[in-house]
Amino acid sequence: MISFFEASLKQLSIHHTGNKLLEEYYKLSDAPLKIDDEVLGNLLMQYFLKPFEKVNEVYRFYHPNDNLELNEVFHFVHEIFENNELFHEDSQQLAKHLYDVANHPKIKSGELYVAYFEKVQIEGEQLDVVGVFKSETKDTYLKVYPEQDGFNVSYEQEAISINKLDKGCLIFNVDKEEGYKVVVLDQSKSSNDSAVYWKDEFLKLKIRNDSYNQTSNVLGVYKNFVTQKLDDDYEISKADKIDLLNRSMKYFKEKETFDIEEFGNEVIGNAEGIESFKNYKKNYEQEYESPIADNFEIAESAVKKQARAYKSVLKLDKNFHIYIHGNKDMIEKGYDDDKSMNFYKVYFREEE
Incomplete structure (x- = not known):
């Protein structure tokens, strides 16, 4: 920029x-x-x-x-x-x-x-x-220079790196x-x-309250809503959380403008969850004195930056990492009584 x-x-x-x-x-x-x-x-x-x-x-x-x-x-x-x-x-x-x-x-x-x-x-x-x-911050630098038939070394302390x-x-x-x-x-x-x-x-x-800031704030607020607030109100698996984050990122990458009603219907998908998100957003605006419009142009650069913080990795003990990028219906969670352990069942068509 x-x-x-x-x-x-x-x-x-x-x-x-x-x-x-x-x-x-x-x-x-x-x-x-x-x-x-x-x-x-x-x-x-x-x-x-x-x-x-x-x-x-x-x-x-x-x-x-x-x-x-x-x-x-x-x-x-x-x-x-x-x-x-x-x-x-x-x-x-x-x-x-x-x-x-x-x-x-x-x-x-x-x-x-x-x-x-x-x-x-x-x-x-x-x-x-x-x-x-x-x-x-000051550093010490070495300087190598030719001298007679070879080289010599000197140094400079309290120097500044450009x-x-x-x-x-x-x-x-x-x-x-x-x-x-x-x-x-x-x-x-x-x-x-x-x-x-x-x-x-x-x-x-x-x-400055521009499209970059609005985009960044909504993505940040929504991420905190999914990863922190939802646990207080619902029983929701980590796979479902990742799916909600993936759907929100897909929305911001495909749309040119943000509309909170459209976002709620396409990403969250149920009336109770939509209302909970709106209240969470409102509390954020009041606490940080940073109003977020219900409609604004999406800044692509803000989406790219926030995408790095959106994690789509399901970590299972220290043995497995499952990267979830798409349809959450292709993964099922269960419990094995004989082993007394949780498990995930993953469906796929081709192995690469």
Whole structure:
């Protein structure tokens, strides 16, 4: 969805932010970085932009008081878009703001990069972009080089891999009144405060409520409904659960638009189950304050991503895995009294 084959890096400022809970400090540079080396410029473009090539979710800036100007990152980025002469000054303010919100002892110190790009493409439109990135992970690299009649080896510690961007966001100069278009990246593996501060505390983002998000949410809600909620209300086998998931994925792959009534009739198939799903969806919307329309265009990219999480494997002890892709009537479950064990009977026409 994001491409940068015509993009160019126009400005870059680098600062350092520590963790004030650990009595670390921030250090601001006095001026933007001058990039005269073409190879270095290309490496920086790869480091900053390539990780976003497969990012699909688009976010918006927001503030809990519904006043966008109170969102610090929105405010400073808006100033940069309006007056590029303020770029470095506002990059310093962004570094200070990041330092102020780093309120967890496990938040790592690192370099903060603020960049200005031209001609970055999102959803078919080329736009100016402010990028904000943070590097936290450092590596040691070996360098082998010729020396006399052989080779020698040196190393560099505390170096940054151009293939490991820790945190970043791209803010596109469009839809200002709605909070811009923003894509975000955070490689943190944990879900504690040290991981969520980038998106929630520093940037303050909410997901854009478009077809991608609607598609992804419905598939996610339906998966949780089948795998978790149905057990509370019905006795349902794992094979039947897999069949329900397969039918929903088939619906989303074949249809261009989602209609909740059509989906309920074609996928769930009984009135009680349909009503239970609608209530489950409604509770999700209220709990997460994320409304999902009853009708919307299906985003193919969201379907592909969710398909990876839809499991069609029936695991039987540690002996067998049965992959169920089609008609559930071709598999029957039973119980063998003599062996005191469950069994499945599988019907097929040809063996491959």
